[in-house]
Amino acid sequence: MKTCRLCGSATLASVVDLGATPPCERILTEAELDAPEPAYPLHLRVCTSCWLAQIPPLITPEETFTEYAYFSSYSTSWVEHARRFVDGLALDRDAFVVEVASNDGYLLQHVVERGVRCLGVEPSENVGKAARERGVPTRTAFLTPETGAAVRAEHGPASVVVANNVYAHIPDIVGFTQGLRALVADDGRVSIEVQHLLTLIELNQYDTIYHEHFQYYSVAAAQRALATGGLALVDVELLPTHGGSIRLWAAPAEHAGEPSQAVLDVLGREKAAGLTELSGYAEFAARVGKVRRDLLRFLIDAADQGKKVVGYGAPGKGNTLLNHCGIRPDLLPYTVDMNPYKHGKYTPGARIPILPPERIAEDRPDYVLILPWNLREELTAQLSYVHEWGGRLVFPIPTLEMV
The missing domain is CATH 3.40.50.150 (Vaccinia Virus protein VP39)
Known part of the structure; x- marks a missing residue:
């Protein structure tokens, strides 16, 4: 991306580079697991003329x-x-x-x-x-x-x-x-x-x-x-x-x-x-790195201790988190979602199975990682039964928190 899509300026500055990820809603069927999966650079930049933050248009709305x-x-x-x-x-x-x-x-x-x-x-x-x-x-x-x-x-x-x-x-x-x-x-x-x-x-x-x-x-x-x-x-x-x-x-x-x-x-x-000057964006990439390290440290420690962690939700934002952190089924064996359309399928890139929500009560995991953290109040109420066996909810953003 060389120019701003709003004002046409060529003065674009890097905010954070998240590597390459597949499109976040392109969930996979089992038949697609052995097929190649395209991934696209995910690099946020900001225009220093009009201050629109943006990523390159590498996929079309029609594809999504x-x-x-x-x-x-x-x-x-x-x-x-x-x-x-x-x-x-x-x-x-x-x-x-x-x-x-x-x-x-x-x-x-x-x-x-x-x-x-x-x-x-x-x-x-x-x-x-x-x-x-x-x-x-x-x-x-x-x-x-x-x-x-x-x-x-x-x-x-x-x-x-x-x-x-x-x-x-x-x-x-x-x-x-x-x-x-x-x-x-x-x-x-x-x-x-x-x-x-x-x-x-x-x-x-x-x-x-x-x-x-x-x-x-x-x-x-x-x-x-x-x-x-x-x-x-x-x-x-x-x-x-x-x-x-x-x-x-x-x-x-x-x-x-x-x-x-x-x-x-x-x-x-x-x-x-500072959103109309570069100083407002200067520390963001470093804070993103800390979110990644804290989450990975938690998941690795839990695995080493024999604790079971599963996911809740399969939202678009969750796929950015999973792929940027390099989380795979060895650390998160599955996630669940309310949407039956996603059941029996797999998250893009990370290829984590998506199961019905009832699976959590059956397996009684030690921790449930909440991927749609923005629904905290709603999901804390829905998942209150997790506390019956001493399970805890984990929210990865803005900072790692267990409740």
Whole structure:
């Protein structure tokens, strides 16, 4: 990658190099275990002109999202988060809500329940089918300016456009943002949720760097990105989801007005943290190395002591962690996941078996390594039964912790 995908500058500085890993959601069937598996460099850089953090676009969204392994509704806390968001919209019966990357209808199902017109635009055929089966109207497509215009022509402009955890997944930031503008009414709003680069850096959340995430946003960089498509940032909320996210509220630039005090406050926090100068990124790679060493030391010591450690979850972030640390089935014999789509398959690269959650109670391991650490509260409650036999939960990030 020689130039910034947002501003075109050639001034890209290294933040952390995680080696080469396979695409994080390309889980393997047993038949694929003896076949070659491609791996791609995973090197985060930051543009010193616009301060967008980014990785090279080595795989296409089409390769990842046409058939997708992630179903949002398997996280009860995420579904509840979506319900609260919809409650806060105060929609009237004439509203029209569009969600881009609507997945299995986890959010729009709450709009349907209120009798409000809505549409999901979801590129993955399998998860879009699941949304339609739960009664959520869903169009199978990637968002482009042309798709946005076609939806608007058929259904009219949207009063609210939602884009949760997708703004990082599209290498064509400008085209995607233009698509959002094509969808939204002149007096409408766009809501975007995306992980906050500030918490990623401060809390060592390097496992959220993977090939699906082409860029990593500060509010300052997001403000610039929105402007390329004719949208202006008007407000921001700091959220606990995914370890620390931002909810960006945007409006068509010609109708937006001045940004809120919250926007100015978060921009100030980012500047104070050094995100608009190289010093803010200088120690990140060293802290990443310590996370890796601490986790490996724990797993090796546990194996030497005859203790059994198994995993919980098979999220994308978990695959970055497993592959960067070089963890294989000798240290982690299996992981479990709520999603039946993954059962009987294997994690990419590390090739760790993925089993149903019931296996933990059967085997009564000494430790359960939590790979989706961002769901800490939800999973601590779900896995409370592990303490019945003296087992402990292990959280690898921001620092190794056993509870």
